[in-house]
Amino acid sequence: xxxxxxxxxxxxxxxxxxxxxxxxxxxxxxxxxxxxxxxxxxxxxxxxxxxxxxxxxxxxxxxxxxxxxxxxxxxxxxxxxxxxxxxxxxxxxxxxxxxxxxxxxxxxxxxxxxxxxxxxxxxxxxxxxxxxxxxxxxxxxxxxxxxxxxxxxxxxxxxxxxxxxxxxxxxxxxxxxxxxxxxxxxxxxxxxxxxxxxxxxxxxxxxxxxxxxxxxxxxxxxxxxxxxxxxxxxxxxxxxxxxxxxxxxxxxxxxxxxxxxxxxxxxxxxxxxxxxxxxxxxxxxxxxxxxxxxxxxxxxxxxxxx
Numbered sequence: 001x002x003x004x005x006x007x008x009x010x011x012x013x014x015x016x017x018x019x020x021x022x023x024x025x026x027x028x029x030x031x032x033x034x035x036x037x038x039x040x041x042x043x044x045x046x047x048x049x050x051x052x053x054x055x056x057x058x059x060x061x062x063x064x065x066x067x068x069x070x071x072x073x074x075x076x077x078x079x080x081x082x083x084x085x086x087x088x089x090x091x092x093x094x095x096x097x098x099x100x101x102x103x104x105x106x107x108x109x110x111x112x113x114x115x116x117x118x119x120x121x122x123x124x125x126x127x128x129x130x131x132x133x134x135x136x137x138x139x140x141x142x143x144x145x146x147x148x149x150x151x152x153x154x155x156x157x158x159x160x161x162x163x164x165x166x167x168x169x170x171x172x173x174x175x176x177x178x179x180x181x182x183x184x185x186x187x188x189x190x191x192x193x194x195x196x197x198x199x200x201x202x203x204x205x206x207x208x209x210x211x212x213x214x215x216x217x218x219x220x221x222x223x224x225x226x227x228x229x230x231x232x233x234x235x236x237x238x239x240x241x242x243x244x245x246x247x248x249x250x251x252x253x254x255x256x257x258x259x260x261x262x263x264x265x266x267x268x269x270x271x272x273x274x275x276x277x278x279x280x281x282x283x284x285x286x287x288x289x290x291x292x293x294x295x296x297x298x299x300x301x302x303x304x305x306x
Contacts, residue, residue, distance in 0.1 A: 003075060006068050008035040009047070013065045016054045039064070073139045091282035092121040096132035096141040098148065099224050101269060104246040106145050109293040113286055120282045128222070130197070136274050142283040144272040145290065147244070148198040156275040159291045163241040165200065165265045166256035168227075170234045176255045183263035184213055192219035192227050192236035200267045204239065207265055228254075239265070243297075269294065 011021040012032060022029040040047050047061035057065055097106050102124075110122060125135070129149040135141035137154040144155065147163070167186060169176050175189070194201045208215045219236055221227060228245060230236040232253060242249060242256040249256055259265060271290055273279060279287060 002035075002038070003072075005035040005038050005042075006072060008032050009039055009064065010068045010072055012036065012048070012055060013057065013061075013068070018050075018055065070139050091280050092123060093143065093280070093283045093286050094135075094141045095122060095124045095143045095145065095286075096127055096135040097124065097145040098129040098132055099126055100147040100241075100244045101145045102126060104243050105269065105294070105297070106290075109290050110286075112293070113289045116289075117282070117285060120286075122286075128197075133272060136272055139274065139277065142273070142279060143287055143290070144270070146270050146272065147241070148194065148200050148267065149270050149272075154275075155272040157270050158273050158287060159271040159294055161269045161294050161297075162266050163243060163269055164258070165239045165267070166242050166258050167237055168231050168240050168242075168245055169237045169255050169257060170231055171252065171255055172234065173237060173255070175237070175257055178257050180258045180260040181263075182260050183207065183211060183215075183265075186237070186239075187213055187215045190219075190236045191215065191217040192221065192230045192238045193217040194224075194227070195220050195222050197222065200239070200265065203265055203267060207263075211263075241267075243269075 008021065008025065008027075008031070011025055012018065015021045015024065018029045018032050022032050025032070036048060043060060043064070045060040046058050047064060048055045048057055095106070095110075106124070110124070114120065114122070125132075125141070127135070129146040132141065132144040132146050133149060133155050136144045167175065167181050173189075175181055175185075193204065196202065196205070219226075219230055224240075224244060227238045227240065228248065231238050232248070239259075245254050245256070248254040271287065271294060273283075273287060
């Protein structure tokens with residue numbers, strides 16, 4: 001079976017159109033059809049049903065489609081490893097991250113790393129923490145950097161860095177000048193929180209229940225940007241790691257008030273890779289670099305000065 005046939009089939013599945021797949025691959029539609037026929041001959045079963053509305057996968061086609069994309073990505077990865085054996089310091093790293101880790105952790109790490117290895121290329125997808133982990137599991141990503149990650153199996157956590165949560169307020173807020181705050185005091189404020197899919201929200205709800213508090217957020221969202229905007233506008237306060245809003249704190253737009261003593265809530269920033277997949281030269285170097293970068297940030301203290 002030829003790799004080209006799998007590539008053509010994968011593009012056909014993605015576009016659901018012989019003509020569109022042919023245009024994307026810069027070949028004639030008959031070339032797509034011929035490669036599909038080769039696959040059908042190889043597997044001894046029809047893979048697609050053609051109609052005026054496009055193509056429909058058969059049961060056998062569905063099975064192949066579920067695996068063809070990953071197979072092609074793995075072959076591309078093997079090609080990169082072979083280049084590494086030749087001593088070529090070049091390549092591309094695919095990184096998935098959720099938004100809270102980008103501006104103050106991943107972006108500066110990548111900027112510094114790229115200056116050291118200018119021949120390397122990077123493709124960064126900003127997704128939810130769950131999607132980032134699933135991308136590593138599905139060989140779509142070499143590395144995932146996540147905050148608020150749900151408990152999912154399949155990935156190897158290369159480094160886990162503990163992060164404390166602070167009350168994030170606008171400078172004009174009544175709590176802005178406090179040195180610390182109790183969780184029970186937050187119940188008096190208009191509160192914006194992440195939804196229950198976030199590990200922090202689960203930890204927050206458990207702590208509130210344990211302390212017998214009645215805390216009902218006014219705003220619930222899956223968007224970090226919305227949480228920040230609600231606080232910047234003065235409409236609410238929120239709970240986030242100072243890391244997630246470092247830029248706004250340093251600009252004087254927000255304040256971070258530590259949670260006192262037993263009220264403290266912590267979660268983790270995770271640097272994840274696949275446990276059963278050898279990383280390329282480029283990805284290995286980047287993982288090592290991000291790990292050092294995260295350790296240095298943790299040693300220096302993750303909370304910026306107001």
